[in-house]
Amino acid sequence: MEALFHYIRKYSSIAVSEEDFELIKSHFTYKRLRKKQYFLQEGDVCRYFAFVLKGAMRQYYVDEKGMEHVVQLAIENWWVGDRESWVKLSPSRYTIDAWENSELLMISYQDVVKLSQLFPSLAEMMRKMDESNNIATQKRITSAISHSAERRYADFALEYPEILRRFPQYVIASYIGITKDTLSRIRKQGLNN
Amino acid sequence: MEALFHYIRKYSSIAVSEEDFELIKSHFTYKRLRKKQYFLQEGDVCRYFAFVLKGAMRQYYVDEKGMEHVVQLAIENWWVGDRESWVKLSPSRYTIDAWENSELLMISYQDVVKLSQLFPSLAEMMRKMDESNNIATQKRITSAISHSAERRYADFALEYPEILRRFPQYVIASYIGITKDTLSRIRKQGLNN
DNA sequence: AAAAAAAGTAGACAAATGTCTACCCAGTTG
DNA sequence: CAACTGGGTAGACATTTGTCTACTTTTTTT
Structure with a gap:
């Protein structure tokens, strides 16, 4: 539970008191998911967006x-969910499952x-999340x-060395848009450089 | 100039008075760019993010x-700029130029x-922009x-039929991550279906 | 420890896409 | 009108990546 508190403080310039946090916390639902x-x-x-307290999650499209x-x-301290479905309450095209046993804190839009109306600090945190998310996806597109x-x-x-460590190669391969076979070849070749 | 006003009103649930808008407007810098x-x-x-009043802009990485x-x-009513550079004031890896003669309204971070502190409606607009931008880039990644x-x-x-109409094929090809030759082949083949 | 499941590697072949050169066409410019 | 420029197409060939099947290695379960 503390992790979310730290996260909010880290991403917000405005102080959040313990009492504020109690109220914020009360709007989150704790959930445990077992692997798979x-x-x-x-x-x-996607009624809830989730903050990952523990574990590893995977979002994919079939x-x-x-x-x-x-x-x-x-993984830990990241958020997971389908933004569009969460905001518009539209059916999602994605599937999200737990890759490891996980613990989440979920919240509705x-x-x-x-x-956000009650706590400017929370609004600010959300804005910064969006901002860094935008920057990260922009980079990913450029790369892709x-x-x-x-x-x-x-x-x-x-x-993302930590992500690399915790997911198998074929999942990473899919994330970067190639097959496991191709990634295997790339890695082999990379050894000789 | 009116276009920005309409844009803000469209993306904001809170009303914006004419006077408010005058103050907002005064923080934007008008700029004309000729093709290329x-x-x-x-x-x-990237000191400024820009709202496109008229024309067409292209952002690319070399x-x-x-x-x-x-x-x-x-194109018109879209925003253009390098988010990361704009927020962090870091040097950009991108180049942005005018594809057509264009008119912009520029603003600093x-x-x-x-x-945003003065006008909640503007803050809301920015948030929604971020939100829809996130959703759009997510789709683009999924597609890519x-x-x-x-x-x-x-x-x-x-x-994006309008974008398609206003940029040549080789620019579109690059946008979707292929060469002009490949796009040419795809289109030819597509005629027979 | 044995068995089963999951993950990774390998090689042969196929398909998709890139590269390069040449040429065409349309619109613009001199 | 000729020359030029930008954009598009075509075909030959190279390279990258995907597909499939088989096998090996690692991890998990029993």
Whole structure:
């Protein structure tokens, strides 16, 4: 529980008192998920966005041929959810499941809006989250459209070593948009440089 | 000038008076760019984010081999700029130039922060912009890592017909991460379906 | 420890995409 | 009108990446 408190303070310039935090906390729902359990299934509305207290989560899209494409990975102190579905309450095209046993703190969009009005610090945190999220996705797009698979993997390994450690290669491969076979080749080749 | 006013009202639930708007407006700088002129050059800090009143802008990244990779395109009522550089005042890796003669309304990060404190409606607009931007980039990433070039082009054409009309094929090709040659082939093939 | 499941590697082949050169076409400019 | 420029197409070939099947290694479960 403390992790969220730290997170809010880290991303906010305005102080948050213990009492404020108690009220904020009361709007979050704690949830435990065991490995392989779903947080969101395709077609369902993503009613909650979740702060990851513990564990590792995977968000993916299943195409017409039944192939899974990983669009997002999250570990401790990251947020997970389908933004569009969460905001618009529209059915999601994504599936989110727990890759490890995980603990989450979930909150609805409505409650975020409400709390943001009460606590400017929370609004600020959300804004900064959005901001850094935008910056990160911009980088990912730049990488995806302009670099080779080899370069994308190298960049990823450098930027997210912890993620690399906790997910198997084929999940990472999917995240950077290639198959496990290609990643295996790239890694082998990389050893001789 | 009116376009920005409309934009703010459209994206904000809180009313904005004419007087408020006058003050907001005074923080924006009007700028005209002729075709091919730069709005941002690689290595420079992106001091301003710009609202496009008129014209068409192109944002791209130049790789080690001198190849240009289009990361963003913008026309009327869109915003353009390098978010990371703008927020952190760090040198940008991107170049932004005018594809058509254009008119912009530019604003610094500092001024946005200041105005957001004065006008909740502006803060709300910014938040919604971020939100929809996040949703759009998420979709683009999903498309980039999981669809074929053909599918990506089809999706693009459907979602942004106006952009398609105003930029040449090779710019669109770069935007979706392929070469002009490949796009040419895809389009030819598409005629027979 | 044995068995089963999950993850990674390898190689052969196929498909998609990139590269390069040449040429065409349309609009603009001298 | 000729020359030029920007954009698009075409085809030959190279490279990258995907697909599939088989096998090995590692991890988990029993």
